[in-house]
Amino acid sequence: MFVIKNKQILANDIKRIDVHAPHIAKKIQPGQFVSVCPQEGDERIPLTVVEADQIKGTIALIFQEIGETTKHFGAIPINESVFSILGPLGTPAKIEKKGTVVCIATGIGAAQILPICRAFRKAGNKVIGIVGAKTKRTLLLEAQMRLSCNKIFITTNDGSWERRGVVTDALKDMIQKQEVDLVYAIGSAEMMQAVCLLTQTKNIPTRVALNPMMVDCMGMCGSCRVKIGEEILLACVDGPEFDGHKVDFNHFNIRVNAFKGIEEWHNRSSQPNPKNDEPKTFRKFLSGILRE
Ligand code: FES
Numbered sequence: 001m002f003v004i005k006n007k008q009i010l011a012n013d014i015k016r017i018d019v020h021a022p023h024i025a026k027k028i029q030p031g032q033f034v035s036v037c038p039q040e041g042d043e044r045i046p047l048t049v050v051e052a053d054q055i056k057g058t059i060a061l062i063f064q065e066i067g068e069t070t071k072h073f074g075a076i077p078i079n080e081s082v083f084s085i086l087g088p089l090g091t092p093a094k095i096e097k098k099g100t101v102v103c104i105a106t107g108i109g110a111a112q113i114l115p116i117c118r119a120f121r122k123a124g125n126k127v128i129g130i131v132g133a134k135t136k137r138t139l140l141l142e143a144q145m146r147l148s149c150n151k152i153f154i155t156t157n158d159g160s161w162e163r164r165g166v167v168t169d170a171l172k173d174m175i176q177k178q179e180v181d182l183v184y185a186i187g188s189a190e191m192m193q194a195v196c197l198l199t200q201t202k203n204i205p206t207r208v209a210l211n212p213m214m215v216d217c218m219g220m221c222g223s224c225r226v227k228i229g230e231e232i233l234l235a236c237v238d239g240p241e242f243d244g245h246k247v248d249f250n251h252f253n254i255r256v257n258a259f260k261g262i263e264e265w266h267n268r269s270s271q272p273n274p275k276n277d278e279p280k281t282f283r284k285f286l287s288g289i290l291r292e
Contacts, residue, residue: 004019024088
C-alpha cells in the first residue's frame with residue numbers, strides 16, 4: 001500500500017512523487033487534497049493531488065522540501081512505502097462553464113492550479129493561465145500549463161523569462177483589455193489578496209484556495225480556521241476554495257503567522273532534533289488554539 005512508483009526533481013527543492021493509492025485515484029476531484037504521513041511518528045502534511053491515474057492507480061504529489069516532514073517524504077526511495085495517506089479531503093473546486101477563466105499561480109501554487117485549469121477547460125471554458133516565479137529556474141510546470149490552458153502568460157521577478165514583474169501586473173493589463181468571467185488564484189496570501197483587490201474594482205468573481213496550517217485535516221482541531229465574511233470556516237472541510245472577495249486576509253495572515261515560530265523550531269538544524277515520537281502535532285494544535 002502507498003508504494004512510491006516514481007520520483008522526479010522538478011526544481012531546486014521541489015519534487016514530484018507518484019504513489020500507488022488506487023482508492024484515492026478513483027475518487028479524487030480537482031481542488032481536493034490528501035494528508036500524508038511519510039513515516040510513523042511524523043506530523044501530517046496536506047498536499048494537493050496534481051494528477052490521478054485511475055488505470056495505474058497512482059496519484060501525483062508535488063511539494064517543496066521545506067521542513068523535516070517534507071524532507072522525510074522526499075527521501076523515501078522508489079518501491080518503498082509511505083506510512084499513510086488519507087484522502088480525498090476538502091471540498092472539490094466548483095467547476096462550471098463561465099466563459100473566460102483566468103487561473104493565476106505563483107511558486108508551488110502552479111502544481112495546485114494545474115488540475116483546476118484542466119477541469120475548467122474540460123468544462124468548455126477558455127482558460128488563460130498566469131504563472132509567476134522568482135526566476136526562470138524556479139518556474140514550475142510551464143509545459144504542463146501550456147498544454148492545459150488556451151494561453152499562458154509568465155512573469156519572473158528578475159525578468160529571466162518572459163515578462164519581468166509579478167502576476168498582478170499581467171492580470172491588471174488583461175482585465176483592462178478583455179472580458180474576464182472568473183479569476184482563480186493560488187499562491188501566497190499577499191498575491192491572492194492583491195488579485196482580489198484588483199478584481200474587486202471590476203466586479204470579477206474571484207476564487208482563492210487558502211492554505212493555512214492544518215493539523216488533523218478532518219475538521220476536528222480548528223487549526224485551519226479562516227474568516228469568510230462574518231463566518232469562521234475550516235479550510236480543510238469547507239475549503240480550501242473560497243470566495244476571494246469575502247476572505248478576511250488580515251485574519252488569514254495572523255493565522256498563518258501563528259505557526260511560524262513552531263515551523264522555524266522544527267527546521268532548526270544546529271539544535272538536537274526532537275525524537276520522532278515528540279508530540280509535534282499536539283504542540284501545533286495548542287499553538288492553533290492559543291493564537292488568534
Ligand atoms: Fe482543519 Fe484541523 S486541520 S480543523
